[in-house]
Amino acid sequence: MTRLALHSRLIPGTEEAYETEHARVWPELITVMHAAGIKDWSIWRSGRDLFHLVESDDYESAVAYLRDNSTDQRWQQHMSQFVEGFAENPEGVAGQSLRHVWTMSEQTD
Numbered sequence: 001m002t003r004l005a006l007h008s009r010l011i012p013g014t015e016e017a018y019e020t021e022h023a024r025v026w027p028e029l030i031t032v033m034h035a036a037g038i039k040d041w042s043i044w045r046s047g048r049d050l051f052h053l054v055e056s057d058d059y060e061s062a063v064a065y066l067r068d069n070s071t072d073q074r075w076q077q078h079m080s081q082f083v084e085g086f087a088e089n090p091e092g093v094a095g096q097s098l099r100h101v102w103t104m105s106e107q108t109d
Helices: 015-021 027-035 059-067 070-079
Strands: 002-010 038-046 049-056 083-086
Touching: 015 038, 015 070, 027 038, 027 059, 027 070, 049 059
Parallel strands: none
Antiparallel strands: 002 049, 002 083, 038 049
């Protein structure tokens, strides 16, 4: 399993509405995400900046799976009223925007 950190930015003035939308994400979307191989997804917000931590078997395969899924397409269209977009990384999809440096629980000594 891999963890991937992503960074996206909200459209000004949509911060509260975005959080309201995530108070309970569509259950059918979570089912689709699990089917795509996504084990967990967390989001933190600081102002308009969103920081995501995605745990998956293979993120690039999951994105390809979701790209063709009608439930995810509807969710992405719905969320486009809040999100400006994700930060780009010239190295490709994996490792987008935030580079993992250290996790305390992974240090053995």
